[in-house]
Amino acid sequence: MGKLSKATAIGAVLWVLCLALPAFLSSAWVSIAAIFAIYAIVALSQDVVLGRAGMYDMGHAVYFGIGAYATGILNVEFGWPILATLPVAIVAAAIVGAVFAAPIIRLRGDYLLVATIGLNAIFVLAMQNNLAGITGGSDGIPGLGVPSLFGLQIESQNGLFWFDWVFLGLVLLLMRNLDRCELGRALHYLKQDELASGTLGVDARKTKIIAFALGAALAGLAGTLFAVQISTVSPSSFVFTESVTLFAIVIVGGQGSISGVLLGTVLMFVVPQIFRGFADYRYFVFGIAMVAVMVLRPQGLWPRARLRAKAGARVSAGAGVSR
Amino acid sequence: MGTFIQQVINGLTVGSIYALIALGYTMVYGVMRLINFAHGDLCILGAFVGLTMLSGAIGGGHPGPALVFLAFVASIVVISGAGIALELIAYRPLRKADKLAAVVSALGASMLIENGIMLVWGPEVQVFPAGLLPATTWHFAGASISFVEVVIVLASVVLMAALYLFVNHTRFGTAIRAAAIDQDAARLMGINVNRVIGSVFIIGPALGAVGGLFIGLYYREAYFTMGWTYGLYAFIAAILGGIGNIPGAMIGGLLLGLFNAFAAGYISSSWQDAITFALLIGILLVRPSGILGERVAEKV
Amino acid sequence: MFKKLLIAGVSAGALMLGSGGVSAIAAPGPIVFGVQAPITGPYADEGQGIENGVKLLAEQQNAKGGLLGRQIEVKVCDDEGKAAQAAICARQLVDDHAVAVIGTYTSGAALAAEPIYARAGVIQTSDGTSNELLKRGYATWFGNAPTNSAEAKFTAHYMVDVRHFKSIAVLTDHSSFATGLADSVEKDIKAAHGHIVDKAFINAGSQNFTPVLTKLKSMHPDAVYFSGYYSDGGLIRAQMVQLGMKAVFVGGDANQNVAFGKIAGTAAQGAIIINVPAPQDLPYPAAKEFLAAYQAKYHVAPPSIYTFTNADGMRAVMQAIETTKSLKPAKLEHYLHHMKNFQGLTGNFTWNEHGKRVGSPFTAFEVQADGSYKIVYPAPSAG
Secondary structure, eight states: OOSOOHHHHHHHHHHHHHTTGGGTSOHHHHHHHHHHHHHHHHHHHHHIIIIISOOOOSOTHHHHHHHHHHHHIIIIITOOOHHHHHHHHHHHHHHHHHHHHHHHTTSOHHHHHHHHHHHHHHHHHHHHTTGGGTSOGGGOEEOOOOOEETTEEOOSHHHHHHHHHHHHHHHHHHHHHHHHSHHHHHHHHHHHOHHHHHHTTOOHHHHHHHHHHHHHHHHHHHHHHHHHHHSEEOGGGGSHHHHHHHHHHHHHHOTTOHHHHHHHHIIIIIHHHHGGGGGGGHHHHHHHHHHHHHHHOTTOSSOOOOOOHHHHTTSOTTSOOOO | OHHHHHHHHHHHHHHHHHHHHHHHHHHHHHHHOOOOTTHHHHHHHHHHHHHHHHHSGGGTTOOHHHHHHHHHHHHHHHHHHHHHHHIIIIIGGGTTSOHHHHHHHHHHHHHHHHHHHHHHHOSSOEEOOSSSSOOOEEEETTEEEEHHHHHHHHHHHHHHHHHHHHHHHSHHHHHHHHHHHOHHHHHHTTOOHHHHHHHHHHHHHHHHHHHHHHHHHHHOEEOTTHHHHHHHHHHHHHHHHOTTOHHHHHHHHHHHHHHHHHIIIIIOSTTHHHHHHHHHHHHHHHSTTOSSOSOSGGGO | OHHHHHHHHHHHHHHHHHTTTHHHHSOSSOEEEEEEEOOSSTTHHHHHHHHHHHHHHHHHHHHTTOBTTBOEEEEEEEOTTOHHHHHHHHHHHHHTTOSEEEOOSSHHHHHHHHHHHHHHTOEEEEOOOOTHHHHTOOTTEEEOSOOHHHHHHHHHIIIIIISOOSEEEEEEOSSHHHHHHHHHHHHHHHHTTOEEEEEEEOOTTOOOOHHHHHHHHTTOOSEEEEOSOHHHHHHHHHHHHHTTOOSEEEEOGGGOSHHHHHHHGGGGTTOEEEESOOGGGOSOHHHHHHHHHHHHHHSSOOSSHHHHHHHHHHHHHHHHHHHHTOOOHHHHHHHHHHOOOEEETTEEEEEOTTSOEEOOOOEEEEEOTTSOEEEEESOTTTO
16 A cells, blocks of 8 residues: 555544543533444545445445344344444445445436435335334334453443444444555546446446445444443334435535545434534524535535546556546 | 215326426426425415415404405415526526536425425414305215315316416427427527526426415415425326426326325224335336426427 | 621521521522423414413512522423434423423333432422323422323223214324323223224324224224324314214313313213313312413413423422422432322322322313313212
8 A cells, every 4th residue: 555645644643532532521512422433434424435436325324224223133132242243234225225226227317316215205105114123113222231351341432432433443444444455446437437447347347236335335334333332232223204304414425525425424423412402493593504615615515626637547547537 | 886976086186296206306406407496385484474464453354355365376476486586596606517506406496495485484373264155065975075175176186287278389388398308409490598497496386386375275274394295296287297298297186196096995093104105116116207298398 | 706606597587497407508598490391383382381380470479479488490401292302302401400391291201211300309290190100210200180090090991981972983193192092091091901993093283084983983993092192182072073973072181271172172072081180170269360370461372281280390399398398309209209289280299209100180071062171970969
């Protein structure tokens, strides 16, 4: 990979600094920071599908939910330790993502968006209807345990904060490397020009399914973290409006841009927490802000920098990288 | 048999309302390739504006039917104005941008309208006054149909036929169709594309306002979160019929209404929405451009 | 100099005695009551009702000199009815040093907040009725609404034993509250040897209930029991009449709202609603006063009975603080778990060791032509 880029180095330093946050924040804000890490992972996973592969997925909360339900069901009803449920959550979400994606990815833009909205509605209804008698119906599954590492229970909010932030760090690392690996480049060309990418030897269908599965897998990971953080899994956390928020985070922040997606998560999740005092005016103003941001910066607040020449050099340069 | 006829009536009534709202989605999409996610909320805003006319001091002395007419006029005027404002502020600056920016702008506008309704009219359920329209109900063959239901179905059919004629048999309608095929080409042919887009944001919301007020008059209640529910159903209706296709939206609305009724009545009420969405996905896979095919102009 | 010190010491001692020694350790300043409620989103009316009720009670109490000589301060946190936000709210209100938190409206949000309050020793009183809330044995939990199981028993008894309905259709939406209640009612009807012809679902807020009602009509039930909310219930009743259904409408407690009669219009007449007595039907002056004060202050009727049950939760906590002259969680919990016959706005009740509300006088009302309620069971003279 050569030497670290400047952006990566800054990111790594910031991440380390953030680990010290619990020393300065009240417990409410530690939990907000912890949930921020979880939403940031889901948003990054949404970005794999939406921002990088260019597939209009407005039902991403499904995969977030599958991870959470996998952990909830295995932990509460089968007594598995939390950490043991994690790989199952990731794999289950990835499989469902691939299975859902296989037939629908050939749908064009807006139709894909509608199909994913439909999948989200079906998923929520299935959970509410207590599918197979294990999803707990509308109440969901309460009373999850906490993860334990080497016999040590991660119980406190600070502990959970570090737990979530370690995973966020890993996901950030993965996303950074995605930019530089073959899949990342294939996705990029595919998004710019599907036809041209074919001439470069990119198998569009396979690449799209892999991207969907990868996005779903990361969302599944976040689902486990979410289930642990609030110790309850219920259908209302994974409804269509949550998918809409995830979708908006990516677009507001900047498609395909790690820093953009993180900034988007701050704006769409953390900022509303600050303005809780305004209560009933909050989302009215929020709506205005969303329109204003899009009108003033349609490409997102922190758009993706152009792919580095070095990273793109291995594939032919004439692949229409520019927008 | 009575049950079957009744389900058809049930489906057609609500389907007409879906169709009226779906037209707004489909016209905007046809011309701009934009899913106007704020459209459902605009329609419900129409119901609230109508409600204020119907129950406010303004309508004090008028007899029922005249008052209802006034309410429709007020609602259409206000919502068309809101539609134009929405286009100017939230969509026009984004016409050349990535289409997803406009989608998120629409989502923001939806949030703004929904919460605006809550701030103005309150979060509680608002009830429409009773006795504005005759409460007559006809019974036949074990089924029943009410005066309001007949009005809704007839008025929707008339409005949709009028729209169809307008789009297909007038000069301005031709301009709309031309802009739907290719905006740049239309501009070269001397068509004022901005005026076409403006008109679409008058006609769509106006029809939606009628649909919204029908909801209020039929069910006699309105609350601020309703926009999402109706918006989503109407949007599905537009997709079912082939988005961008005006007759498609009408047929999609009616089919969705009927399908919902049969799913709840004959298959399973607990899985009603899942069945509807599964059908939607199925249709998209088999016929990705909807039942009548997408886009207005190419097909007519 | 010495004299001044003495006076200061004596007055300080008097203060300490007067306040049971609490003020010596607690920081001076107001006593904080938290409100965790859905102020925005689909349950905004209920959430804002809870907020209004709590603020009204605080204002009234402060006008009387507050609690233990200290003013009450209300801190509100909007949980949007969502679990994740509820968990954040709980931590926020704990950080705000709330003695007790009133609300929230939805069971799901209450569940997510419950362990956080329990660990911090903050009393939580909510109308959440999910059985899960009781299962975990947290001493800080006090459910202020009668549980589903109590209401279901009364409902089944009324429909099967009192009205002798031969066949009953059960209708519910997908919310955790309504499905829980419908499941309990279904179980109790079967236990009372009643016959259920169908259990069907509506999509709350979709307004178009004629398809499922048409199906139920073809099954000719004697009664349709609906466990969901008034905004849907009123419409269901209206659409039943419009379809020419003869079945009696029996609604669960969430149907008791002024809007029910307005939405159903003339069709409302004859509908049965089962709930604890409405405030205006209660003999207690406190309930009537509260209702009048609420309407005078906010110029709107409370959205539902849950404004009152949550107000009861707060009144009980205030009574506990005044009686024990303490803000210590353990003392307050002990008092609340053991108080005998608390006089609530929604009837007299007590809490058992799990924080379950016990002793709720359910009644069946019939909606009259003018939209008012008449108690039909138990007979008013007996009850």
